[in-house]
Amino acid sequence: MTRRARGAGPPTMADVARAAGVSSMTVSRALRRDAAVNEETRAAILDAAERLGYVFDATAASLRARRTDFIAATIPSINNANFADTVRGLTDGLAARGYQVLLGYTNYDMAEEERLVEQLLRRRPEAIVVTGGRHTARTRTLLAKAGIPVVETWDLPDEPIGSVVGFSNADAVEAMVDRFVAAGFRRIAFLGGDAARDTRGTDRRRGFLRAMAKHGLDAARLIAGGTPPISMREGAAAMAALLDRLPDTELVICVSDLAAFGALTECQRRGLAVPETIAIAGFGDYDIAGISVPTLTTIDPFPREIGRRAAELILGLLDGTVTGPRIVAIMPQLRPGGSALLPDADGAGRANAETAQKSPSAP
Amino acid sequence: MTRRARGAGPPTMADVARAAGVSSMTVSRALRRDAAVNEETRAAILDAAERLGYVFDATAASLRARRTDFIAATIPSINNANFADTVRGLTDGLAARGYQVLLGYTNYDMAEEERLVEQLLRRRPEAIVVTGGRHTARTRTLLAKAGIPVVETWDLPDEPIGSVVGFSNADAVEAMVDRFVAAGFRRIAFLGGDAARDTRGTDRRRGFLRAMAKHGLDAARLIAGGTPPISMREGAAAMAALLDRLPDTELVICVSDLAAFGALTECQRRGLAVPETIAIAGFGDYDIAGISVPTLTTIDPFPREIGRRAAELILGLLDGTVTGPRIVAIMPQLRPGGSALLPDADGAGRANAETAQKSPSAP
DNA sequence: ACAGGCTCTGTTATCGATAACAGAAACAGC
DNA sequence: GCTGTTTCTGTTATCGATAACAGAGCCTGT
Numbered sequence: 001m002t003r004r005a006r007g008a009g010p011p012t013m014a015d016v017a018r019a020a021g022v023s024s025m026t027v028s029r030a031l032r033r034d035a036a037v038n039e040e041t042r043a044a045i046l047d048a049a050e051r052l053g054y055v056f057d058a059t060a061a062s063l064r065a066r067r068t069d070f071i072a073a074t075i076p077s078i079n080n081a082n083f084a085d086t087v088r089g090l091t092d093g094l095a096a097r098g099y100q101v102l103l104g105y106t107n108y109d110m111a112e113e114e115r116l117v118e119q120l121l122r123r124r125p126e127a128i129v130v131t132g133g134r135h136t137a138r139t140r141t142l143l144a145k146a147g148i149p150v151v152e153t154w155d156l157p158d159e160p161i162g163s164v165v166g167f168s169n170a171d172a173v174e175a176m177v178d179r180f181v182a183a184g185f186r187r188i189a190f191l192g193g194d195a196a197r198d199t200r201g202t203d204r205r206r207g208f209l210r211a212m213a214k215h216g217l218d219a220a221r222l223i224a225g226g227t228p229p230i231s232m233r234e235g236a237a238a239m240a241a242l243l244d245r246l247p248d249t250e251l252v253i254c255v256s257d258l259a260a261f262g263a264l265t266e267c268q269r270r271g272l273a274v275p276e277t278i279a280i281a282g283f284g285d286y287d288i289a290g291i292s293v294p295t296l297t298t299i300d301p302f303p304r305e306i307g308r309r310a311a312e313l314i315l316g317l318l319d320g321t322v323t324g325p326r327i328v329a330i331m332p333q334l335r336p337g338g339s340a341l342l343p344d345a346d347g348a349g350r351a352n353a354e355t356a357q358k359s360p361s362a363p
Numbered sequence: 364m365t366r367r368a369r370g371a372g373p374p375t376m377a378d379v380a381r382a383a384g385v386s387s388m389t390v391s392r393a394l395r396r397d398a399a400v401n402e403e404t405r406a407a408i409l410d411a412a413e414r415l416g417y418v419f420d421a422t423a424a425s426l427r428a429r430r431t432d433f434i435a436a437t438i439p440s441i442n443n444a445n446f447a448d449t450v451r452g453l454t455d456g457l458a459a460r461g462y463q464v465l466l467g468y469t470n471y472d473m474a475e476e477e478r479l480v481e482q483l484l485r486r487r488p489e490a491i492v493v494t495g496g497r498h499t500a501r502t503r504t505l506l507a508k509a510g511i512p513v514v515e516t517w518d519l520p521d522e523p524i525g526s527v528v529g530f531s532n533a534d535a536v537e538a539m540v541d542r543f544v545a546a547g548f549r550r551i552a553f554l555g556g557d558a559a560r561d562t563r564g565t566d567r568r569r570g571f572l573r574a575m576a577k578h579g580l581d582a583a584r585l586i587a588g589g590t591p592p593i594s595m596r597e598g599a600a601a602m603a604a605l606l607d608r609l610p611d612t613e614l615v616i617c618v619s620d621l622a623a624f625g626a627l628t629e630c631q632r633r634g635l636a637v638p639e640t641i642a643i644a645g646f647g648d649y650d651i652a653g654i655s656v657p658t659l660t661t662i663d664p665f666p667r668e669i670g671r672r673a674a675e676l677i678l679g680l681l682d683g684t685v686t687g688p689r690i691v692a693i694m695p696q697l698r699p700g701g702s703a704l705l706p707d708a709d710g711a712g713r714a715n716a717e718t719a720q721k722s723p724s725a726p
Numbered sequence: 727a728c729a730g731g732c733t734c735t736g737t738t739a740t741c742g743a744t745a746a747c748a749g750a751a752a753c754a755g756c
Numbered sequence: 757g758c759t760g761t762t763t764c765t766g767t768t769a770t771c772g773a774t775a776a777c778a779g780a781g782c783c784t785g786t
Binding site for chain 2: 771772773774775
């Protein structure tokens with residue numbers, strides 16, 4: 001009696017082995033393209049596998065080989081083109097080497113992130129990528145003790161858990177404000193979310209506040225657009241509130257291009273000329289920034305590059321080429337558009353440098 | 364000697380069992396909240412697990428229990444808000460029951476889809492969701508033989524592999540054209556991709572052609588915007604070509620809202636009034652449709668609802684509540700906007716009906 | 727007092743692959 | 757011809773959990 005009766009479940013390697021007249025070890029080797037299998041034998045095995053409709057069971061292989069080929073990744077939202085781009089960069093960089101990205105989203109909620117990370121770690125990923133530098137204490141502990149490479153992205157945390165591929169959101173906005181102040185803008189507002197939920201948004205506002213204080217300007221023009229993430233619609237509503245309350249504002253810096261575009265449409269509805277009457281800037285270099293009329297002045301944080309670099313880093317850490325955690329600094333770039341005019345200046349930093357480091361502190 | 368030396372890898376249930384003074388079977392039961400564990404014992408076990416930093420190994424559990432709790436899903440692109448919404452609906456519907464969505468994207472490429480499906484099936488998902496009704500022959504075979512529920516979405520294929528949650532893209536556009544023709548439009552163009560790659564886009568064009576033929580109108584105003592998916596930028600470029608070649612066009616129906624918005628911006632750049640000089644319609648009810656100036660006349664295919672229904676269906680199929688494949692018909696709804704004016708009409712279909720059926724054919 | 731049921735825990739075998747080791751056959755070099 | 761190497765294949769144990777079965781201890785009803 002064979003172990004497997006007809007219809008008792010999908011065929012296993014043992015079934016293929018029997019059909020091909022070899023041992024299941026030989027089947028295993030043949031399917032993995034291990035050099036040490038005779039060409040004829042391999043052909044017979046592949047043929048048998050095809051005939052039986054054999055499908056490799058990655059679960060069993062993972063258990064025995066202690067190798068899942070999973071890379072876990074969490075993003076705040078799957079509906080955001082910036083994060084989607086990062087996932088794309090990550091996936092494309094990893095798929096070529098046979099890794100499968102195991103994706104989850106947190107809805108910008110640290111408690112949800114904790115649950116998600118816990119779930120994902122049970123799958124025994126080879127590495128894990130998370131967004132942002134702020135996490136619950138338990139999340140930090142889980143990640144630190146997981147014994148796998150950890151990469152934080154889209155941020156430069158003060159105390160990284162492991163590696164980092166990111167940039168300072170505060171610095172990026174501060175640099176933008178510097179440019180606008182140099183161009184003569186004074187009455188500048190910031191339009192963002194009101195909660196501490198979106199930590200990157202909060203960091204951007206902090207950069208705004210810091211810059212305004214530095215230049216001795218009034219930083220009280222803060223418009224909250226509701227619970228993050230701020231959509232186009234909420235950006236428009238917040239802009240309406242701003243125009244009603246502080247109509248003499250010269251420039252509105254928005255937490256993202258989506259909010260900025262919403263703000264732009266509100267101006268269009270009111271017949272206000274952008275940038276003549278009021279200027280608008282965004283963040284993220286979303287598609288809309290390059291096509292809207294006028295185009296949006298924004299900051300490109302190179303989302304896809306973040307993913308690509310994270311993938312590269314993980315591959316290095318896994319194959320031993322890279323040892324120890326790395327901080328990869330992404331240099332966001334100001335992209336002047338028609339919504340907030342800036343005089344030409346010599347190019348902002350273009351290179352995205354990678355620096356190795358021992359102690360965990362941002363370069 | 365204990366089996367596990369210090370530092371010989373992460374702790375297992377056996378380690379927790381030893382620390383708590385019970386058998387590993389009791390640990391297994393305690394962690395799964397199996398009723399039959401004494402409260403005190405369970406507390407001791409959870410405590411030991413926490414102390415040791417134990418992380419459950421889902422791989423081992425999956426192998427033994429023949430239950431991975433994975434649901435595989437493929438979408439054409441992760442950078443598309445419509446598909447992201449479907450994933451959101453799917454994930455939210457499944458996460459509550461402990462399932463983890465295993466997501467992959469195909470880049471609108473059927474060969475890539477085949478590779479992806481093959482990869483995903485190796486993970487032994489409990490069910491699989493794919494986008495669209497067109498697949499390579501091998502993909503169809505793989506799915507049909509996988510022995511798990513298969514759900515095709517965003518389409519109503521002639522020969523479903525298993526279940527379906529979708530709608531006819533051709534019918535939706537045809538109905539839209541009917542409305543516009545009734546409103547007096549005659550010189551109508553269709554702006555879409557030129558390849559057969561995006562099958563949903565091709566179906567929409569087919570619906571356009573069918574409707575125009577039905578009404579005895581000239582359907583030669585077809586503008587190709589390059590390789591799908593058509594972005595905002597390509598929509599603008601295609602609109603430019605259209606305005607140059609066929610400046611007397613009254614209405615442009617675009618394969619998606621993104622293309623439609625790009626087209627709208629091109630008109631704005633040229634100073635053409637929309638909808639007065641030329642009207643524009645889109646597809647998808649993306650965020651941009653509700654906020655642009657003017658808002659876009661579009662069709663809402665209820666992307667999130669598609670995901671939610673797919674999740675519901677899968678849960679039913681897995682727990683036996685639902686038997687056999689189902690066809691769930693989504694009824695896309697026309698959303699009149701400012702970019703292409705329509706006289707009021709009594710509401711289009713609002714209900715999204717579900718119909719059981721035996722033979723695989725669309726209702 | 728005893729059968730029968732309930733609560734709780736343990737023992738053993740197993741899921742389907744691969745690591746580690748072993749060995750047969752063919753070939754090369756001297 | 758003999759040893760050493762290369763090529764190819766097989767045997768056995770194992771990854772870490774859970775299904776299936778078994779049974780001890782205690783309660784309940786008659």
